Amino acid sequence: MMDIKFLLFTLLFGYGVCNAGTFYEREDPKPNIIVFLVDDLGWQDISTFPNFKKLVQTGVQFSDAYATPLCTPTRVSLITGTNAARHRVTNWTHPDKDRSTDYPDTIFQHVDWNINGLGIDQSENNTFLVTPLPRLLKENGYRTILVGKAHFGSKGIAASNPKNIGFDVSIAGSEIGHPASYFGWENFDRPRNGSPNRNAVPGLEKFHGQDIFLTEALTQSALAALGNVEKQTPFFLYLSHYAVHTPIEADPRYVDSFYDTSVDSVEAAYQSLVKGVDKSLGDVLDYLEENNLSENTAIFFLSDNGGLSRVPPRGGVSDTHNTPLRSGKGSVYEGGIRIPFVVKWPKVVRPQSVSKNPVIVEDLFSTIRAIAGVEDREVVQTVDGINLLPYLQDADLVDSTRALVWHHPNRWIKEDFSSSSWASALRIGNWKLIYDYTKQELELYNLDSDIGEKQNVVHKHPEKTKELAGILTQKLKQREAQLPRFKGTEKLIPWPNEIVNDLKK
Amino acid sequence: MMDIKFLLFTLLFGYGVCNAGTFYEREDPKPNIIVFLVDDLGWQDISTFPNFKKLVQTGVQFSDAYATPLCTPTRVSLITGTNAARHRVTNWTHPDKDRSTDYPDTIFQHVDWNINGLGIDQSENNTFLVTPLPRLLKENGYRTILVGKAHFGSKGIAASNPKNIGFDVSIAGSEIGHPASYFGWENFDRPRNGSPNRNAVPGLEKFHGQDIFLTEALTQSALAALGNVEKQTPFFLYLSHYAVHTPIEADPRYVDSFYDTSVDSVEAAYQSLVKGVDKSLGDVLDYLEENNLSENTAIFFLSDNGGLSRVPPRGGVSDTHNTPLRSGKGSVYEGGIRIPFVVKWPKVVRPQSVSKNPVIVEDLFSTIRAIAGVEDREVVQTVDGINLLPYLQDADLVDSTRALVWHHPNRWIKEDFSSSSWASALRIGNWKLIYDYTKQELELYNLDSDIGEKQNVVHKHPEKTKELAGILTQKLKQREAQLPRFKGTEKLIPWPNEIVNDLKK
Structure with missing residues (x-):
């Protein structure tokens, strides 16, 4: 516990980010922290909904915020601060232990990634060994609450149970990655062959048989859990909605209003899911207001990857849902990784x-670690994320030199569209480099003029390509990133900097 | 058993239908009979599918064929030959006994219709007492097989079990009107609050846990049942698909092919259901060919009402799915009652x-009764249907004097669009009269020039309106049809002929 004031400014120095005009002076009481995480919500899918707009009006919105292309990799980065190239949980983890979710491939061997997810015990194979964020917060006096999807690792791995990674309270989260059913009257289950579905949502027995939608059940559970936190105790609420992941089931409270002549039926159901999330956000904001908690609660609203853009199961036409962004969930194109991200914290933002x-x-880890006062606690993992406090305090601050890295040495799905598999990417400033393993080609985009990644300017800017390929290679090697080998020859695929020779055509 | 030849012609005489050029000479062996009944399939929904086209190419297609607006009324008429105005099963029957499915109404009292469905025992209240078609056939040496949806009455009523109305074999049919699930891996069930769904499809245990769609499971069951029929024994197969009723769930075998830029996602799922039905039809046709049964098997392909056109649960825009026909299931407009109807019987057609x-x-009852040689057996119900054999034999034969009657003195659903509730109708020749109880107004359409029922010509043709209103009134009274009473005054609503006074405006 600290009661001396200090300047966070000094902490930021190591990141080379200085902005003399703003700083955050921490003092008791510690801020409450809420991570409001939505599943598979596309970049702009919630932008017109009222409570999200309210959030935007009272906070800072990051227009160029990113996750990984898939859910478990993102969740592991959030909880650890580590980039996916390093933590090697580069695909979604199967509910059952030791089962890779890589789709069979004919060209490449699958890499030996961390198929079991987050690890807290050295004896667990194929896990990424970490000191998880909730444990740091708990040890520093926070009441830590997880409500909703966890999906940190496979069943049987300690981290699959949120209580083992530092959550005091854990409701409805486990090794599953999506709900069997969104409906209380189905017990959030949909049995297969008479047995419970392996994706039945656990721990919501009090809502079984009720006419309630999962998003609402989670919200009510979260607010009830907050109500049980003792006054003076800061809380960390990780409210992680299963929405808007498949199955894209209509929220009966809202779906009727989304039917009109222009909307696909599955899109109407999707929008009803989004509306349910927005309602949940509104309920959380209202709760904070009513309990005089708004001022010193930092809310981080985000999605875990881009919007799903495969048809089926999404309605409409594949690869169009995140327009103007290219592609969707699973891809290193903007549609797969760019996410809505808003931080509200009246005391600071x-x-x-x-x-x-x-x-x-992964910046959330470092940011939350800083604002909760646990930045000096040692963690076993290497942290790649940075503390975003300077950017929260000064929205005009832009670091155009930082390299963001995405690494997905896996085959996610059967369809092989839009770099949804076997790809890495790098962003520095407005330049974006993509390495498509299957073609063993590089693509370069200028996001400033081409957010849709339509004009590959590799041949127009060979020097820039070469420079970025070198940086991407260096970053991947530094992080001990895995690349696949060719079947047959068992030769490693080339690193990005090895395929830039004949760019000048 | 008959081994003397006779001319069916003489039987037809009583209906005033004579066509000297054609007749059907019956001889042993008796024809096999298949009723291939689809649920909620709109008039033209299957018209482009290959096996249906094959059926059309080898049979007679009735362009102006009708059912009632809803499923139980149609099924009761089919099994009894009685018009709905008379049999009084004018809405769908609830799975549970003594539960009316009428939607609460503010204007009219609900009529005391036969909410329990088909009756075979006088002690059963609110049933229509009948001698059912399968029993007639069974008693005349037919092997009678029901596979799929029955929905003849509520649970606890004898007729809810197909074996009690004359089916030797009964698979998957009961009091339920739609499946809880189309999926074998869900056991065709979707439990609610941990208990089996009341619409779980019974009797398909051998497919439980399998990767099979309901339509396929029923088809395989039907063909297996046919394989068990002894040679020389004629069969009556009533193959009654649950498809394409809600829940509109994608048939995974086909749905991918229906996604394109122009199709709503639910429509794609709907089309995959239709495709599954078409595949089933193809399998049945193939089976008959392979077993040399085609020549003397009469197949009656039909739907039980018009296509569903409510959104949700159907995709797209309400009231558009049966274009050029107006409205859909539940309505006495053409979209609710006009059905695909094809008869294939190479020996005759x-x-x-x-x-x-x-x-x-209801004509199916009389037709099947005739071709199976049971037209002289007494039945307790009054038969309104006619024997269609002359029309099967001579497609050019048209009776422009016959009156077809629809009667739906019920409120089906909450929404009150397109005469989906509280209506009667009459067709003679190309004239169609509709009586909308809620407005207490008549509508007149000329189907020859206005199949979409867009131009109400009541005021242009007051004399025709008056004439038809008189006939409709007479038919309804003859059949002891029920009309609702106003709430409050308890006065009966007017008969059609009582509201034609001020038509000349």
């Missing part, structure tokens, strides 16, 4: 501000 | 013929 600084999900 | 003669579902 200027309302209605927009930051264009590129940020990535 | 000329291939690739089209009949424009208006026919209605």
Whole structure:
């Protein structure tokens, strides 16, 4: 416990980020922290909904915020501060232990990634050994509450149970990655062959048989859990909605209003899921207001990856849902990784501000660690994320030199569209380099003029390509990133800097 | 058993239908009979599918064929030959006994209709007492097989079990009106609050846990049942698909092919259901060919009402799915009652013929009764249907004097669009009269020039309106049809002929 004031400014120095005009002076009481995490919510899918707009009006919105292309990799980065290239949980983890979710491939051997997810015990194979964020917070006096999807690792791995990674309270989260059913009257289950579905949502027995939607059940559970936190005790609420992941089931409270002549039926159901999330956000904001907690609660609203853009199961036309962004969930194109990200914290953040600084999900770890006062606790993992406090305090601050890295040496799905598999990427400033393993080609985009990644300018800018390929290679090697080998020859695929020779055509 | 030949012609005489050029000489062996009944399939929904086209090319297609607006009324008419105005099963029957499915109404009292469905025992209240078609056939040496949806009455009523109405074999049919799930891996069930769904499909245990779709499971069951019929024994197969009723769930075998830029996702799922039905039809046709049964098997392909056109649960825009027909399931407009109807019977029917003669579902009873040689058996119910054999034999034969009657003195659903509730109708020749109880107004359409029922010509043709209103009134009174009473005054609503006074405006 600290009761001396200090300047966070000094902490930021190591990141080379100085902005003399703003700083955050921490003092008791510690801020409450809420991570409001939505599953598979596309970049702009919630932008027109009222409570999200309210959040934006009272916080800072990051226009260039990123996650990984898939859910478990993002969740592991958030909880550890480590980039996916390093933590090697580069695909979603199967509910059952020791089962890779890589789709069979004919060209490449699958890499030996951390298929079991987050590890807290050295004896667990194929896990990424960590000191998890909730444990740091708990040890520093926070009441730590997880409500909703966890999906940190496979069943049987300690970290699959949120209580083992530092959550005091854990409701409805386990090794599963999506709900069997969103409906209380189905007990959030949909049995297969008479047995419970392996994706039945656990721990919501009090809502079984009720006419309630999962998003609402989680919200009520979260607010009830907050109500049980003793006054003076700061809380960390990780409210992690299963929505808007598949199955894209209509929220009966809202779906009727989304039917009109222009909307696909599955899109109407999708929008009803989004509406349910927005309602949940509104309920949380209202709760904070009513309990005089708004001022010193930092809310981080984000999605875990881009919007799903495969049809089926999404409605409409594949690869169009995140327009103007290219592609969707699973891809290193913007549609797969760019996410909505807003931070509200009245005590620190200027309302209605927009930051264009590129940020990535592992930054949440470092940021929360800083604002909770646990930045000096040792962690076993290497942290790649940065503390975003300077950007929260000054939305005009932009670091155009930082390199963001995405690494997905896996085959996610059967379809092989839009770099949804076997790809890495790098962003520095407005330049974005993509390495498509299957073609063993590089693509270069200028996001400033081409957010849709339509104009590959590799041949127009060979020097820039070469420079970025070198940086990407260096970053990947530094992080001991895995690359796949060719089947047959068992030769490693080339590093990005090895395929830039004949760019000048 | 008959081994003397006779002319069916003489039987037809009583209906005033004579066509000297054609007749059907019956001889042993008795024809096999298949009723291939689809649920909620709209008029033209299957018209482009290959096996249906094959059926059309080898049989007679009735362009102006009708059912009732809803499923139980149609099924009761089919099994009894009685018009809905008379049998009084004018809404769908609830799975549970003594539960009316009428939606609460503010204007009218609900009529005391036969909410329990088909009756075979006088002690059963609110049933229509009958001698059912399968029993007639069974008693005349037919092996009678029901596979799929029955929905003849509520649970606890004898007729809810197909074996009690004359089916030797009964698979998957009961009091339920739609499946809880189409999926074998869900055991065709979707439990609610941990208990089996009341609409779980019974009797398909051998497919539980399998990767099989309901339509396929029923088809395989039907063909297996046919394989068990002894040679020389004629069969009556009532193959009654749950498809394409809600829940509109994608058939995974086909749905991918229906996704394109122009199709709503639920429509794609709907089309995959239709495709599954078409595949089933193809399998049945193939089975008959392979077993040399085609020549003397009469197949009656039909739907039980018009296509569902409510959104949700159907995709797209309400009231558009049966274009050019107006409205859909539940309505007495053409979209609710006009159905696909094809009869294939190589021994009798000329291939690739089209009949424009208006026919209605109770005609199947009389037709099957005739071709199976049971037309002289007494039945307790009054039969309104006619024997269609002359029309099967001569597609050019049209009776423009016959009156077809629809009667729906019920409120089906909450929404009150397109006469989906509280309506009666009459068709004679190309004239169609509709009586909308809620407005207490008549509508007149000329189907020859206005199949979409867009131009109400009541005021242009007051005399025709008056004439038809008189006939409709007479038919309804003859059949002891029920009309609702106003709430409050308890006064009966007017008969159609009582509201034609001020038509000349």
